[in-house]
Amino acid sequence: MTETIAIDTVMRALADPTRRAVFERIVGCDEITVAELTQGSGVTQGAVSQHLKALKQAGLVAERPEGRKVYYRAEPGGLEPLADWMSHYSLFWRQRFANLRTLLKEIDP
Numbered sequence: 001m002t003e004t005i006a007i008d009t010v011m012r013a014l015a016d017p018t019r020r021a022v023f024e025r026i027v028g029c030d031e032i033t034v035a036e037l038t039q040g041s042g043v044t045q046g047a048v049s050q051h052l053k054a055l056k057q058a059g060l061v062a063e064r065p066e067g068r069k070v071y072y073r074a075e076p077g078g079l080e081p082l083a084d085w086m087s088h089y090s091l092f093w094r095q096r097f098a099n100l101r102t103l104l105k106e107i108d109p
Contacts, residue, residue, distance in 0.1 A: 006059070006081040013058035014082075018043060019051040023074070026061055031071035 014020050021041070026032055034052065038045045052072060055061045060078035064071045 007085050009058045010060065010079065010082045013054050013060060016051070016054075018047070019054060022048060022051045023055055023060055026055075026072050027074045029073075031064065031073045033069050033071055035069075037072070 014023065022037055025037055034045055034048055038048050041048065052061065056063065058078065059075055061072050062075045064073070
């Protein structure tokens with residue numbers, strides 16, 4: 001049950017395109033501040049903070065306070081529930097694509 005909750009939380013967090021863009025910027029850096037994330041994003045600092053809160057709750061980012069700044073970094077295990085869920089279906093899709101490949105060869109040798 002908790003695994004399902006984790007998958008739902010990660011999927012919900014990454015479903016929003018702006019939040020996904022924030023996450024991708026974080027992944028591209030070692031660490032980054034809210035101010036740096038806000039620059040050039042077209043999103044207010046308050047909105048970026050809300051997106052960071054959702055990403056943190058989903059386990060996708062971690063924060064490190066230093067003085068008046070907070071640095072965010074990608075959390076390596078954050079995507080694990082989603083990767084596990086997808087790997088469960090990879091065998092299903094591999095078999096379907098193999099069947100399709102066979103059918104296409106039969107139709108057009």
